[in-house]
Amino acid sequence: MAEQVDVVVIGLGVGGEEAAGRLAEAGLSVVGADPRLVGGECPYWGCIPSKMMIRAANLIAETRRVDGMAGISTIEPDWSPVAKRIREEATDNWNDQVAVDRLVKKGVSFIRERAVITGPGRVQVGDREYEASRGIVVATGTVPVIPPIDGLAGTPYWTNKEAIEAETLPASLIVLGGGAIGLELTQVFARFGVQVTVVEGLDRILAMEEPESSDLARAALEHDGVTFRTGVHATNVSHDGSGFTLALDDGSTVSGEKLLVATGRRVDTKALGLDLVGIDPAARSIAVDEHVRAADGVWAVGDVTGVGAFTHNAMYQANIAVLDILGAEDAPTASYHAMPRVTFTDPEIGAVGLTEKQARDAGIDVRTGITQIPAATRGWIHKAGNEGFIKLVVDNDRGVVVGATSAGPTGGEVLSALAVAVHAAVPVHSLRQMIYAYPTFHRAIGSAIQSL
Structure with missing residues (x-):
C-alpha cells in the first residue's frame, strides 16, 4: 500500500531543499528524497567553496598590486589554508548532517535514496511507495558533461568536484572548456602558481557573453600566466600515469599534470519515470510554464528546467512552486527577462x-x-x-x-x-x-x- 503524503520532492539541491522546507513549514506532509548531499552542488562543490578559493586567489593578486601604490610587497602562496577552510567552514568535510537536521526540523521526512515516479502522483523511494495528493516537485539538478573524446574515459580527469576537493595543487593543469566555471577555477589555480592551459573549441572564451567580456577575461587571465588555445578541439586524450596529453585537431598537443573537464552540465532524468506523467525523459531539460508546472501535478525547479544554471534561479523557481502548490492568491508567475x-x-x-x-x-x-x-x-x-x-x-x-x-x-x-x-x-x-x-x-x- 502506498503511503499518503501531500508532496514528494525529488532532489534536494538548493531549489528542492527550499521547496521541501517551506512546504513542510506551511503544514503539508512532505517527503524529500535524494541519494546525494542535501543542498546539492552549490554548498559543497560549487558557489560557496569556489568563492572561498577565489577570495584567497584575489588576496594574492591584491598583494602583488601594492608595489608602486603603497610600498613593496612579497607573498608566498600556500594552498593548505584554502583547502582547510573549504573542509572546515564550507563543507564539514562533505558531511551534510547540519543540512539534514535543518530540513528535518522543518518537518520534512528525509530519505537518502533515489526516487522514481511510478505514475501520476506516485513515487517509489527505496522499498517504499508514496502517493502525493498535492503533487511532485522535481529538482534533480544536472551532472557534468563529459565529452566523448577518444582515450578520456578511464583516466583520472577532474571535474569541478575533484578540483574543489584538491588538498594539493598540481604543477600544471589543462582546462577543457572556457566557460564561467572553468575560467574561475583557472584563475584561482594560476594565481597559486599552477601553469594552466585552457582549451576552448569556440573562437572565444565566455562565448555566451558580450565579446568585450571575452576580451577582458582573456587579457586578465593571460596577465596571470594562463595560456589559451581557442578554436581547437581535443581529438584524443592520453595519460601515462604522471600526466595528460591532449591531441588537438590542428595537429598540436598540450600537456599537463592534471586535466579539468569543464565543458558544461546536463540533466540526467532518463531513469526518473517522467514518461509516466507525460514528460519526455530524453529532452535536454524539463519544460515548465509560468508557474513552473511541468505536467498535471508535477512542478520542476532549478537546473533541471534548463532556465539558467544558477542557485538564484533555483531559489526563485522554488518560491513560485511553493506558492502555486499552496494556492496562494498572490502567487507570482515566472519571468526570466532580467536573469x-x-x-x-x-x-x-x-x-x-x-x-x-x-x-x-x-x-x-x-x-x-x-x-x-x-x-x-x-x-x-x-x-x-x-x-x-x-x-x-x-x-x-x-x-x-x-x-x-x-x-x-x-x-x-x-x-x-x-x-x-x-x-x-x-x-x-x-x-x-x-x-x-x-x-x-x-x-x-x-x-x-x-x-x-
Whole structure:
C-alpha cells in the first residue's frame, strides 16, 4: 500500500531543499528524497567553496598590486589554508548532517535514496511507495558533461568536484572548456602558481557573453600566466600515469599534470519515470510554464528546467512552486527577462538580460552605450586592477535597457542597479536623470547612458 503524503520532492539541491522546507513549514506532509548531499552542488562543490578559493586567489593578486601604490610587497602562496577552510567552514568535510537536521526540523521526512515516479502522483523511494495528493516537485539538478573524446574515459580527469576537493595543487593543469566555471577555477589555480592551459573549441572564451567580456577575461587571465588555445578541439586524450596529453585537431598537443573537464552540465532524468506523467525523459531539460508546472501535478525547479544554471534561479523557481502548490492568491508567475549572472573572475563580469547579439537576433532595434571603468573617477583612483567596462543594450522603440554588462573590480555588485533597470523596464530617460553617487564604480552607469 502506498503511503499518503501531500508532496514528494525529488532532489534536494538548493531549489528542492527550499521547496521541501517551506512546504513542510506551511503544514503539508512532505517527503524529500535524494541519494546525494542535501543542498546539492552549490554548498559543497560549487558557489560557496569556489568563492572561498577565489577570495584567497584575489588576496594574492591584491598583494602583488601594492608595489608602486603603497610600498613593496612579497607573498608566498600556500594552498593548505584554502583547502582547510573549504573542509572546515564550507563543507564539514562533505558531511551534510547540519543540512539534514535543518530540513528535518522543518518537518520534512528525509530519505537518502533515489526516487522514481511510478505514475501520476506516485513515487517509489527505496522499498517504499508514496502517493502525493498535492503533487511532485522535481529538482534533480544536472551532472557534468563529459565529452566523448577518444582515450578520456578511464583516466583520472577532474571535474569541478575533484578540483574543489584538491588538498594539493598540481604543477600544471589543462582546462577543457572556457566557460564561467572553468575560467574561475583557472584563475584561482594560476594565481597559486599552477601553469594552466585552457582549451576552448569556440573562437572565444565566455562565448555566451558580450565579446568585450571575452576580451577582458582573456587579457586578465593571460596577465596571470594562463595560456589559451581557442578554436581547437581535443581529438584524443592520453595519460601515462604522471600526466595528460591532449591531441588537438590542428595537429598540436598540450600537456599537463592534471586535466579539468569543464565543458558544461546536463540533466540526467532518463531513469526518473517522467514518461509516466507525460514528460519526455530524453529532452535536454524539463519544460515548465509560468508557474513552473511541468505536467498535471508535477512542478520542476532549478537546473533541471534548463532556465539558467544558477542557485538564484533555483531559489526563485522554488518560491513560485511553493506558492502555486499552496494556492496562494498572490502567487507570482515566472519571468526570466532580467536573469542576472556573474562570472567571478577578477575582474568580475556581471550581466543581465540580453546581449547585443541576442537582442539583434530577436529583431530588436538596438543601440548600445559603453564606458570604460579606468576612465571613471573611481576607476582612476583604484588604479591597479581597475580593468572593466559597463555596456548597455537599449531597445530603441521602447526606450528601455534590455541587457547590460558590468565588468570591473565590483562588477557583480554594480550589476544590481542594472538588474533593477532591466527587470522594471526603467525608461532610459529616467536613468539619465538619476543622481549617481560620486565617486563610485556604479557612477559609470551614468557615463554609459550618456554615451548611447
